[in-house]
Amino acid sequence: xxxxxxxxxxxxxxxxxxxxxxxxxxxxxxxxxxxxxxxxxxxxxxxxxxxxxxxxxxxxxxxxxxxxxxxxxxxxxxxxxxxxxxxxxxxxxxxxxxxxxxxxxxxxxxxxxxxxxxxxxxxxxxxxxxxxxxxxxxxxxxxxxxxxxxxxxxxxxxxxxxxxxxxxxxxxxxxxxxxxxxxxxxxxxxxxxxxxxxxxxxxxxxxxxxxxxxxxxxxxxxxxxxxxxxxxxxxxxxxxxxxxxxxxxxxxxxxxxxxxxxxxxxxxxxxxxxxxxxxxxxxxxxxxxxxxxxxxxxxxxxxxxxxxxxxxxxxxxxxxxxxxxxxxxxxxxxxxxxxxxxxxxxxxxxxxxxxxxxxxxxxxxxxxxxxxxxxxxxxxxxxxxxxxxxxxxxxxxxxxxxxxxxxxxxxxxxxxxxxxxxxxxxxxxxxxxxxxxxxxxxxxxxxxxxxxxxxxxxxxxxxxxx
Ligand code: C2O
Ligand code: CU
Numbered sequence: 001x002x003x004x005x006x007x008x009x010x011x012x013x014x015x016x017x018x019x020x021x022x023x024x025x026x027x028x029x030x031x032x033x034x035x036x037x038x039x040x041x042x043x044x045x046x047x048x049x050x051x052x053x054x055x056x057x058x059x060x061x062x063x064x065x066x067x068x069x070x071x072x073x074x075x076x077x078x079x080x081x082x083x084x085x086x087x088x089x090x091x092x093x094x095x096x097x098x099x100x101x102x103x104x105x106x107x108x109x110x111x112x113x114x115x116x117x118x119x120x121x122x123x124x125x126x127x128x129x130x131x132x133x134x135x136x137x138x139x140x141x142x143x144x145x146x147x148x149x150x151x152x153x154x155x156x157x158x159x160x161x162x163x164x165x166x167x168x169x170x171x172x173x174x175x176x177x178x179x180x181x182x183x184x185x186x187x188x189x190x191x192x193x194x195x196x197x198x199x200x201x202x203x204x205x206x207x208x209x210x211x212x213x214x215x216x217x218x219x220x221x222x223x224x225x226x227x228x229x230x231x232x233x234x235x236x237x238x239x240x241x242x243x244x245x246x247x248x249x250x251x252x253x254x255x256x257x258x259x260x261x262x263x264x265x266x267x268x269x270x271x272x273x274x275x276x277x278x279x280x281x282x283x284x285x286x287x288x289x290x291x292x293x294x295x296x297x298x299x300x301x302x303x304x305x306x307x308x309x310x311x312x313x314x315x316x317x318x319x320x321x322x323x324x325x326x327x328x329x330x331x332x333x334x335x336x337x338x339x340x341x342x343x344x345x346x347x348x349x350x351x352x353x354x355x356x357x358x359x360x361x362x363x364x365x366x367x368x369x370x371x372x373x374x375x376x377x378x379x380x381x382x383x384x385x386x387x388x389x390x391x392x393x394x395x396x397x398x399x400x401x402x403x404x405x406x407x408x409x410x411x412x413x414x415x416x417x418x419x420x421x422x423x424x425x426x427x428x429x430x431x432x433x434x435x436x437x438x439x440x441x442x443x444x445x446x447x448x449x450x451x452x453x454x455x456x457x458x459x460x461x462x463x464x465x466x
Pocket of ligand 1: 080082122124253400402446448450
């Protein structure tokens with residue numbers, strides 16, 4: 001979050017450029033200076049190499065990530081590569097896929113990046129606090145044939161809760177937050193800066209990769225004055241969809257790529273604001289484009305074409321196995337009791353233990369218990385599964401599956417004409433979302449809500465493949 005960070009992340013990335021991954025990421029304490037209006041906040045953070053976001057890792061599709069995590073925190077940590085398929089051993093979940101990395105310890109992560117797209121990395125230990133304090137960074141895998149654009153930008157969005165003392169509020173296990181919509185901040189940053197202004201040229205075509213690293217806040221972007229198309233969600237190409245249609249929600253954990261065209265006739269000095277408009281009566285300015293420099297072109301470009309799909313196994317829906325996953329609990333949810341590890345308990349008693357969300361009537365108290373006990377489901381290697389995700393709670397939940405991307409095939413029984421791939425799907429209250437995937441990646445894989453406080457409060461389970 002030093003002044004240089006945004007410049008580094010938003011620097012022009014020549015298409016096809018190969019940059020090898022840096023050899024080490026050090027999880028350690030750091031500090032960030034964030035200018036918010038007239039205030040200048042000096043925040044203690046936890047970050048990779050002491051920065052938040054950590055440096056973006058760029059790799060060509062098919063290339064190798066090979067780096068060592070060095071833990072200089074005072075507690076265990078790990079790195080999970082959110083959204084990209086890796087072998088199970090590289091998934092970065094303590095107890096479930098590896099030993100936690102203790103203070104002073106190291107772990108070597110090495111895997112090939114088969115999937116192109118926009119991903120991110122973050123710890124999977126004490127996640128609400130570790131991610132909440134700033135441990136996250138972008139992982140970008142370039143397509144073999146990248147979309148022709150003038151420039152690529154990566155925007156990693158975070159949401160900090162700043163107290164009256166101008167410090168980050170560090171209560172990450174607040175039952176009120178964890179049993180409601182999660183912990184919301186009051187200071188949104190893009191690449192560690194509050195409302196950064198980014199120079200853009202008239203007629204420029206920009207590929208923007210948005211990563212929502214917030215603990216609980218859902219984002220939806222509004223780009224008044226700019227035209228463009230959504231081209232990928234969760235790293236997976238979609239049929240380009242023009243801006244200005246139904247709001248596109250990017251939940252915590254989710255990503256969205258878009259192509260933005262700066263108007264050819266934009267005047268030097270003009271400013272195009274970018275805002276988040278998810279919540280009623282709340283419009284959050286996120287960033288702005290400031291026009292300068294010379295016109296890049298004089299005629300408008302054609303709409304982008306859909307990029308090539310990643311090499312996912314195509315689900316075969318005919319005769320697929322249907323599994324129902326019901327999420328219950330939280331405030332105003334009407335959950336009476338659930339099984340915590342091996343004991344049935346009334347909600348009041350569960351709440352006393354800090355857990356209030358159940359998956360199919362069950363709560364695993366820790367990653368250790370998830371590793372030790374029976375999994376939510378045992379899936380046969382190579383078979384297609386349909387998970388019917390049912391939200392019987394009063395809050396939206398972004399449900400994330402590790403190790404696989406899935407297709408969203410139906411919402412509330414209404415089939416999608418063109419199913420799209422995701423790794424994190426937002427399920428609204430009373431909604432039923434059907435996802436389909438081939439269980440083709442052997443190992444134990446988490447499935448959990450990406451509202452981090454909900455994870456703390458029990459909304460996390462695992463499936464076994466093979
Ligand atoms: Cu973004 Cu299980 O994680
Ligand atoms: Cu949730």
